[in-house]
Amino acid sequence: MDTIILGIESSCDDTSAAVIRNGVLLSNVVAGQAVHEAYGGVVPELASRAHQQNVVPVVHEALRQAGVTKEQLSAVAFTRGPGLMGSLLVGVSFAKGLARSLGIPMIDVNHLHGHVLAHFIQEKDAPRESPRFPFLCLLVSGGNSQIVLVKAYNDMTIVGQTIDDAAGEAIDKCSKVMGLGYPGGPIIDRLARQGNPKAYTFAKPHIAAYDYSFSGLKTSFLYSLRDWLKEDPDFVEHHKEDLAASLEATVVDILMNKLRKAAKDLKIKEIAVAGGVSANNGLRNAFREHAKKYGWNIYIPPFGYTTDNAAMIAMTGYLKFQDKEFCSIDLPAYSRAIL
Ligand code: KG4
Numbered sequence: 616m617d618t619i620i621l622g623i624e625s626s627c628d629d630t631s632a633a634v635i636r637n638g639v640l641l642s643n644v645v646a647g648q649a650v651h652e653a654y655g656g657v658v659p660e661l662a663s664r665a666h667q668q669n670v671v672p673v674v675h676e677a678l679r680q681a682g683v684t685k686e687q688l689s690a691v692a693f694t695r696g697p698g699l700m701g702s703l704l705v706g707v708s709f710a711k712g713l714a715r716s717l718g719i720p721m722i723d724v725n726h727l728h729g730h731v732l733a734h735f736i737q738e739k740d741a742p743r744e745s746p747r748f749p750f751l752c753l754l755v756s757g758g759n760s761q762i763v764l765v766k767a768y769n770d771m772t773i774v775g776q777t778i779d780d781a782a783g784e785a786i787d788k789c790s791k792v793m794g795l796g797y798p799g800g801p802i803i804d805r806l807a808r809q810g811n812p813k814a815y816t817f818a819k820p821h822i823a824a825y826d827y828s829f830s831g832l833k834t835s836f837l838y839s840l841r842d843w844l845k846e847d848p849d850f851v852e853h854h855k856e857d858l859a860a861s862l863e864a865t866v867v868d869i870l871m872n873k874l875r876k877a878a879k880d881l882k883i884k885e886i887a888v889a890g891g892v893s894a895n896n897g898l899r900n901a902f903r904e905h906a907k908k909y910g911w912n913i914y915i916p917p918f919g920y921t922t923d924n925a926a927m928i929a930m931t932g933y934l935k936f937q938d939k940e941f942c943s944i945d946l947p948a949y950s951r952a953i954l
Contacts, residue, residue: 618689618936621713622929623674625706626698626726627757628657630669631925634681635933639737641681643919643926646673655797656787663701670709677925688719690941692932695723696949697758703948711944720941722932725952726923728771730754730889731763732934733920733927746885746914753874755898756890757783757798760827760870762877765887768934774877775825782866783892785829789836789862793851803859804895810860812897815839817865825877832865863897871901878911887914894921 617636624631628651633643646669651657678685693710696703714721731752735745746752751774752763760777780788783800790799795806818835820828840858843850851858878886888902899915906913920927935941 617687618933619683619687620722620929620932620936621674621677621685621688621691622724622925622927622932623670623691623693623706623710624726624729624923624925624928625666625670625702626694626696627702627923628662628665629923630666630673630706631923632674632677633925633929634677634683635736635926635929636681636683638735638930638933639739640926640929641683641739642677643924644673644677644680645924652797655791657699659699659701662699663705666702666705670705674709674713685713685717688717690714690720690722690932690936691717692722692724692928692935694726694729694928695946696726697952698726698950700948700950703950707948715944720936721944722935722940723942723946724928724931724935726928727754727759727761729927729931730756731765731771731887732768732931733889733916733924734887734914735768735934736920736926736930744914746887746912749883750885750887750914751874751878751881751883752887752889753870753893754890755782755870755888755892757781757787759890760829762825762874764881764883768931769938769940774881775827775873777827777829778822779828779830780833782827782829782870783890785833786862786866786892788833792837792840793855793858795851795855800892800895803863804897806856806859807863807897810856810858812860812864814854814857815861817861819865819869825873827869827873829866829869832869836862863895867895867897867901870898871905875905875909878909884909884911885914886911889916889921891922894918
């Protein structure tokens, strides 16, 4: 019998629903929220309200595109956390209500596990190679920067993580102080392609073991920019490509140095990258260069699975379904969690 999982993701500012049948993705619908652009960041209350408006049409569309009815579903998987509590509550409550009304199991998913397990999503007519266990996953998003040791789909250990800001957060904040817009990641990525990565030098942290820190870089960027703006009020306009390229190169360098160290010490050559920042072209190129130089087998997700999406939640739900890892209806959402 087919196993058909509906996944629902609402941890931040994307409402998403996806359907997976026997591990193969049938649909993945994502509704973004333009309402936050005017504020230069996600406004939790507005995000929660937008999820309420979006969740029914998005789930409806995911089922329609997949060509399945809700009565055919085997289970409903949902992001339980971490994320914004008001946003999570919309998806969690909807998923529980739907599963209960259909009399099928509900499966709670850790959003971060979802990002890592996005590497196991299979698409119809386009088979992809998945990482072999054990592998290392560099998980980089707006809220997290971690190196994760993945021994099995349900056995993950954080080897290193940021002690302050996440990589995406640092990029977004630097973009904001330059007045470039929100979210900064894709803008910096686009500008960086036309700039010189060696034009400017910013502070790099000296942190123990495999941990990261990005707050020093953010401050260094801000102070340097202040000085340059005193000399030339149009400094950003004149140098935005070089600023973006140098910022991106610094972030990528910090990320890869620790990942390289972890891979060497743990003797692992299966290396994956996941999360919103894994869409970054500089980081993707650095992965390709490391694969050549160090013999790594690298796993870079398709762009659609880098930022928040329900395909990864449905995939994780599918894997948990095999082990009957269901949850009860009284399980609450959580905003903060370790992996
Ligand atoms: O995983 P994600 O969608 O949300 C969570 O934080 O969970 O990641 C969002 C982050 C933002 O900081 C955004 O600026 C960054 O990913 N991002 C990028 C790119 N696309 C998205 N950063 C660098 N280059 C990109 N192309």
